[in-house]
Amino acid sequence: MNRFSSICKASGETSIMAALSQVVRSARYAWSAPCTAVGLFVALLALPFGVRASIVNSVIEFAISPGKGRLRAMLPSLPFRAITLGHVIVGCSHSELCRVRSHEAVHVRQYERWGPLFFLAYPASSLIQLLRGKRPYLDNHFELQARAVAESTEGDAAFRAIAAPPGPERL
Numbered sequence: 001m002n003r004f005s006s007i008c009k010a011s012g013e014t015s016i017m018a019a020l021s022q023v024v025r026s027a028r029y030a031w032s033a034p035c036t037a038v039g040l041f042v043a044l045l046a047l048p049f050g051v052r053a054s055i056v057n058s059v060i061e062f063a064i065s066p067g068k069g070r071l072r073a074m075l076p077s078l079p080f081r082a083i084t085l086g087h088v089i090v091g092c093s094h095s096e097l098c099r100v101r102s103h104e105a106v107h108v109r110q111y112e113r114w115g116p117l118f119f120l121a122y123p124a125s126s127l128i129q130l131l132r133g134k135r136p137y138l139d140n141h142f143e144l145q146a147r148a149v150a151e152s153t154e155g156d157a158a159f160r161a162i163a164a165p166p167g168p169e170r171l
């Protein structure tokens, strides 16, 4: 085999791998699409608060940016600082989204793996922990996994040192 055919073969293998990678990526998006649809619906509900949307790492992030008055007063009473639903993350603010991004990215991967079944698997894990006498949120298998990855991310640790966490994030 000469050098030219080696390059062609390598190039062909690379394009096949790229095509396969694209198929797998598309399948993950399709599998988690029902969850993403729910996420878009939640983002729609947040519209009255004022929402800023952006796409970060192929995920749609919605940062709630409340104006003044009653809507702003209601925001701290929400039971979460950020929530991931498929390829959608809704956060209480842009800085909050930055703070929890690597944690929520793990949840995105979990949705890609579990698809709509994640809506059953997550609460099931919480229920199992509750029945074991543990904390349903903090000891949830998916939360443990997300925290482990996020805590190992250097950038997150540096950001946490700057931004004090105002409360726990959900999902």
Ligand SMILES: [Zn+2]
Residues within 6 Å of the ligand: 103, 107, 142, 143, 146, 169, 170, 171
């Ligand atoms: Zn979480």
